[in-house]
Amino acid sequence: MLESEKHSGRCVALVTGGARGIGLEIVRRFLADGYLVAFVATRAEHVKRALDLFGCPEDRLYADQIDITCHNEVDVFVNRIRARLGEIGILVNNAGISPQRAVQDASWLSQTSFDEWARVIDVNLNGAFNLIRLVAPAMIAQGYGRIINIGSLAGRAMPMIAGPHYAASKAGLVGLTRAAARDLAPHGVTVNCIAPGRILSGLTGPPEAAVNRSALTRIPVGRFGAAEEVAHVASFLASPMTGFITGATIDITGGEFAA
Numbered sequence: 001m002l003e004s005e006k007h008s009g010r011c012v013a014l015v016t017g018g019a020r021g022i023g024l025e026i027v028r029r030f031l032a033d034g035y036l037v038a039f040v041a042t043r044a045e046h047v048k049r050a051l052d053l054f055g056c057p058e059d060r061l062y063a064d065q066i067d068i069t070c071h072n073e074v075d076v077f078v079n080r081i082r083a084r085l086g087e088i089g090i091l092v093n094n095a096g097i098s099p100q101r102a103v104q105d106a107s108w109l110s111q112t113s114f115d116e117w118a119r120v121i122d123v124n125l126n127g128a129f130n131l132i133r134l135v136a137p138a139m140i141a142q143g144y145g146r147i148i149n150i151g152s153l154a155g156r157a158m159p160m161i162a163g164p165h166y167a168a169s170k171a172g173l174v175g176l177t178r179a180a181a182r183d184l185a186p187h188g189v190t191v192n193c194i195a196p197g198r199i200l201s202g203l204t205g206p207p208e209a210a211v212n213r214s215a216l217t218r219i220p221v222g223r224f225g226a227a228e229e230v231a232h233v234a235s236f237l238a239s240p241m242t243g244f245i246t247g248a249t250i251d252i253t254g255g256e257f258a259a
């Protein structure tokens with residue numbers, strides 16, 4: 001039986017960091033695709049703004065202010081999603097942080113404290129692992145699931161802007177994607193990674209910033225990416241028809257990286 005045949009009824013999707021930027025566009029796209037959607041973000045005002053923007057009833061879109069590194073709170077939220085919307089069939093590990101370098105010309109290594117390193121790994125990599133661990137058993141029991149990790153160009157090639165913590169966390173997500181894909185493949189659960197290049201969002205700042213003007217010169221298509229373009233690929237990978245794609249990393253970089 002194809003996964004697409006096992007997938008029946010309305011699927012529940014959980015998107016981390018769904019209040020802004022790429023995550024917000026994934027939430028928008030998943031709602032349009034007909035999924036029931038849950039999301040988390042760290043700031044209450046961002047969660048509220050996103051909920052107000054969509055104006056959906058709580059049995060279609062459910063969200064809370066949760067830091068994904070607080071594993072107990074994440075655990076409780078996942079159980080609340082199950083009670084309100086149903087079992088989670090799609091997980092998008094999108095929440096991520098990328099600290100800025102205080103002094104642009106100084107080396108990253110000299111400016112990265114161990115605490116900052118640990119925080120970035122905790123949010124970007126440990127947060128994803130914890131959620132995969134939490135939702136995978138039910139996906140296995142259902143014989144169906146879609147897990148999508150949002151990596152980065154910085155984890156695929158020489159990081160030109162981001163720091164060592166960010167690059168390591170995103171390269172780690174590629175490895176986690178492959179390892180989880182191998183484990184879950186026999187159970188109808190796919191695990192894939194999307195690695196965006198420079199996408200305009202709160203994380204990257206305005207296009208006229210010096211760092212972005214310089215980044216633009218490295219992008220063959222000659223423009224920045226849009227969060228909607230990442231959401232489009234997430235929608236594709238979330239669909240029941242993609243059961244033969246697993247362990248893959250899809251680069252969305254305007255040609256800046258191709259392997």
Ligand code: NDP
Nearest residue numbers: 017021022041042043046067068095096152199201202203
């Ligand atoms: P934004 O900074 O615009 O949005 C990040 C979202 O994640 C926010 O909603 C934020 O919450 C949430 N978040 C951050 N930390 C946590 C946490 N500990 N717990 C829960 N939620 C959290 O980022 P982007 O949309 O640009 O990036 C989304 C993902 O895409 C990230 O993983 C990023 O690394 C990746 N990416 C982005 C690229 C780009 O060019 N923009 C390029 C490559 C990868 P709140 O709103 O409350 O602050």
